[in-house]
Amino acid sequence: xxxxxxxxxxxxxxxxxxxxxxxxxxxxxxxxxxxxxxxxxxxxxxxxxxxxxxxxxxxxxxxxxxxxxxxxxxxxxxxxxxxxxxxxxxxxxxxxxxxxxxxxxxxxxxxxxxxxxxxxxxxxxxxxxxxxxxxxxxxxxxxxxxxxxxxxxxxxxxxxxxxxxxxxxxxxxxxxxxxxxxxxxxxxxxxxxxxxxxxxxxxxxxxxxxxxxxxxxxxxxxxxxxxxxxxxxxxxxxxxxxxxxxxxxxxxxxxxxxxxxxxxxxxxxxxxxxxxxxxxxxxxxxxxxxxxxxxxxxxxxxxxxxxxxxxxxxxxxxxxxxxxx
Amino acid sequence: xxxxxxxxxxxxxxxxxxxxxxxxxxxxxxxxxxxxxxxxxxxxxxxxxxxxxxxxxxxxxxxxxxxxxxxxxxxxxxxxxxxxxxxxxxxxxxxxxxxxxxxxxxxxxxxxxxxxxxxxxxxxxxxxxxxxxxxxxxxxxxxxxxxxxxxxxxxxxxxxxxxxxxxxxxxxxxxxxxxxxxxxxxxxxxxxxxxxxxxxxxxxxxxxxxxxxxxxxxxxxxxxxxxxxxxxxxxxxxxxxxxxxxxxxxxxxxxxxxxxxxxxxxxxxxxxxxxxxxxxxxxxxxxxxxxxxxxxxxxxxxxxxxxxxxxxxxxxxxxxxxxxxxxxxxxxxxxxxxxxxxxxxxxxxxxxxxxx
Numbered sequence: 001x002x003x004x005x006x007x008x009x010x011x012x013x014x015x016x017x018x019x020x021x022x023x024x025x026x027x028x029x030x031x032x033x034x035x036x037x038x039x040x041x042x043x044x045x046x047x048x049x050x051x052x053x054x055x056x057x058x059x060x061x062x063x064x065x066x067x068x069x070x071x072x073x074x075x076x077x078x079x080x081x082x083x084x085x086x087x088x089x090x091x092x093x094x095x096x097x098x099x100x101x102x103x104x105x106x107x108x109x110x111x112x113x114x115x116x117x118x119x120x121x122x123x124x125x126x127x128x129x130x131x132x133x134x135x136x137x138x139x140x141x142x143x144x145x146x147x148x149x150x151x152x153x154x155x156x157x158x159x160x161x162x163x164x165x166x167x168x169x170x171x172x173x174x175x176x177x178x179x180x181x182x183x184x185x186x187x188x189x190x191x192x193x194x195x196x197x198x199x200x201x202x203x204x205x206x207x208x209x210x211x212x213x214x215x216x217x218x219x220x221x222x223x224x225x226x227x228x229x230x231x232x233x234x235x236x237x238x239x240x241x242x243x244x245x246x247x248x249x250x251x252x253x254x255x256x257x258x259x260x261x262x263x264x265x266x267x268x269x270x271x272x273x274x275x276x277x278x279x280x281x282x283x284x285x286x287x288x289x290x291x292x293x294x295x296x297x298x299x300x301x302x303x304x305x306x307x308x309x310x311x312x313x314x315x316x317x318x319x320x321x322x323x324x325x
Numbered sequence: 326x327x328x329x330x331x332x333x334x335x336x337x338x339x340x341x342x343x344x345x346x347x348x349x350x351x352x353x354x355x356x357x358x359x360x361x362x363x364x365x366x367x368x369x370x371x372x373x374x375x376x377x378x379x380x381x382x383x384x385x386x387x388x389x390x391x392x393x394x395x396x397x398x399x400x401x402x403x404x405x406x407x408x409x410x411x412x413x414x415x416x417x418x419x420x421x422x423x424x425x426x427x428x429x430x431x432x433x434x435x436x437x438x439x440x441x442x443x444x445x446x447x448x449x450x451x452x453x454x455x456x457x458x459x460x461x462x463x464x465x466x467x468x469x470x471x472x473x474x475x476x477x478x479x480x481x482x483x484x485x486x487x488x489x490x491x492x493x494x495x496x497x498x499x500x501x502x503x504x505x506x507x508x509x510x511x512x513x514x515x516x517x518x519x520x521x522x523x524x525x526x527x528x529x530x531x532x533x534x535x536x537x538x539x540x541x542x543x544x545x546x547x548x549x550x551x552x553x554x555x556x557x558x559x560x561x562x563x564x565x566x567x568x569x570x571x572x573x574x575x576x577x578x579x580x581x582x583x584x585x586x587x588x589x590x591x592x593x594x595x596x597x598x599x600x601x602x603x604x605x606x607x608x609x610x611x612x613x614x615x616x617x618x619x620x621x622x623x624x625x626x627x628x629x630x631x632x633x634x635x636x637x638x639x640x641x642x643x644x645x646x647x648x649x650x651x652x653x654x655x656x657x658x659x660x661x662x663x664x665x666x667x668x669x670x671x672x673x674x675x676x677x678x679x680x681x
Contacts, residue, residue: 025476051476057506062465062499069469069483072454073413075476077469089495096459097466103661104455106446110664142662165664194667241667 009151028080084119085128099142122175132263138240149214156191173211202232220315248280287325334537342555347616399610403557431643461491464500490521505542510568518583523596539576551579
């Protein structure tokens with residue numbers, strides 16, 4: 001079995017799904033000839049032609065607005081937004097049309113659309129290339145938000161997203177596009193949407209993370225072994241709809257929790273997860289839940305970005321804090 | 326010379342066949358038979374009366390906020406008549422005319438404005454999208470629909486409606502640009518009704534015409550007299566045929582006038598005077614058709630009264646039928662959000678039911 005990084009795994013998923021289903025079209029800025037600025041769609045236009053891998057004009061709303069029309073007509077478009085920082089003009093289409101056409105038409109029209117976008121910090125990128133807007137999108141009804149944390153996960157989750165009958169925002173943590181290599185099988189396998197992954201079992205404390213933060217959480221857990229703290233790590237995988245049962249079951253077991261996300265703290269998904277734990281597992285808690293997050297500031301430029309991003313040290317400190325109760 | 330060459334926006338000419346006095350522009354002839362003209366007049370009358378009823382129902386509290394068509398009937402009836410089965414209509418929110426022309430029932434149309442989403446569910450085979458309230462956003466959808474059809478090798482055309490206000494929005498420009506680049510079979514129909522709520526056409530754009538915006542995107546554009554059923558129909562027909570045969574998109578600007586309010590929630594006396602409306606009254610699309618059909622012996626007061634009575638009867642029934650639709654069960658507001666209801670929604674629905 002080939003060892004692939006996340007870019008290659010996503011490329012493989014796209015290639016296999018496009019072979020399987022000729023309704024799939026990929027569209028976005030530089031996705032064709034260039035193969036995408038991160039090479040995620042590399043070679044796809046050469047293989048499938050310009051009608052299925054489409055270099056569009058430079059207009060994000062145009063990309064998702066027309067992709068919406070394509071999906072309603074019966075295609076299975078996969079739109080790429082080159083960086084998450086450019087998704088904001090699309091929120092009108094996502095919120096007002098994409099997320100609600102099934103409901104508005106009482107099932108007559110549907111939107112099986114995937115919007116892929118690299119997201120998150122940690123690659124010393126320019127401004128507007130390091131944001132984590134997942135909570136903004138998770139707040140919108142009618143769309144699913146999926147974030148993989150490894151190459152294997154990326155392929156399986158993308159296949160499920162493409163086959164899903166409803167719109168999916170697929171955020172790809174660009175920091176780990178090439179940082180992790182693991183075995184990724186060829187051919188079909190899928191990982192169900194809406195189900196979190198128990199990455200590592202532990203009995204003392206639950207750390208909940210997604211995307212690039214899963215690796216940070218695992219590194220923290222490794223360090224904490226020296227302190228005899230046994231950390232359970234959950235990879236949320238699907239941000240919306242959220243798998244509250246897996247979260248609650250783990251908290252009921254450990255009684256303690258830390259949530260890690262790159263996005264700003266206020267109204268981040270961490271707050272939602274704490275609220276869900278309060279609803280479902282409050283009486284199991286032995287300590288308040290801690291959050292290790294970005295801050296309520298614009299993501300800094302490369303010289304100071306390291307202050308912003310959660311790291312194993314901050315995660316370990318939060319774990320020790322919840323263990324001190 | 327094609328129609329779009331002859332009336333290229335830079336010629337400054339507006340395409341017209343039937344003048345306001347009911348006579349034909351010299352050298353022009355009606356594009357459809359007198360029987361068809363009569364049938365379309367009948368349809369326009371039905372639409373105007375159904376629209377008036379909607380306003381009345383709103384005043385009585387039986388209808389939600391409503392955006393009336395009054396004055397724009399020729400734009401919608403003429404353009405939708407140029408479509409074929411299988412084509413798509415992508416409306417804004419003032420499209421009672423185009424919607425009914427596509428075969429959607431008045432009962433269903435009323436049901437939506439009475440506050441039931443089931444009224445937005447077009448029957449299978451009728452490709453009418455739900456209304457689009459965020460102005461101009463739907464122009465992109467019509468490009469996507471048409472583009473998909475083209476990629477599938479299906480000879481389907483998408484006709485999108487929007488107003489003069491929408492041409493100020495980025496979505497409109499992105500839509501025109503995509504349509505031009507990919508030559509999608511999209512017909513952009515701008516009903517220039519002179520107002521975006523209270524803001525007049527002159528404050529939307531410094532362009533001399535809206536039609537001329539097509540030039541920047543490498544598309545055909547044409548300004549037509551939007552109150553002239555014949556011109557609207559013929560221009561749209563040419564655009565539809567061109568689109569179907571691979572010739573790409575067209576922007577049609579129908580110059581018309583909104584006699585009513587933007588919606589039932591606004592008061593037009595705040596932003597326009599009776600004196601401003603006055604010159605438009607003789608330009609009403611019905612006036613010239615009555616002259617024209619009258620000359621042919623196909624219209625008089627008696628015929629009008631008969632058609633009105635027939636229409637009112639049908640409208641009565643539609644109101645009755647729409648009001649007789651039972652209020653949906655609580656499950657309905659959850660069950661169409663996704664194909665399969667996810668766990669959090671199931672929990673929220675159960676909670677809501679437990680409180681009822």
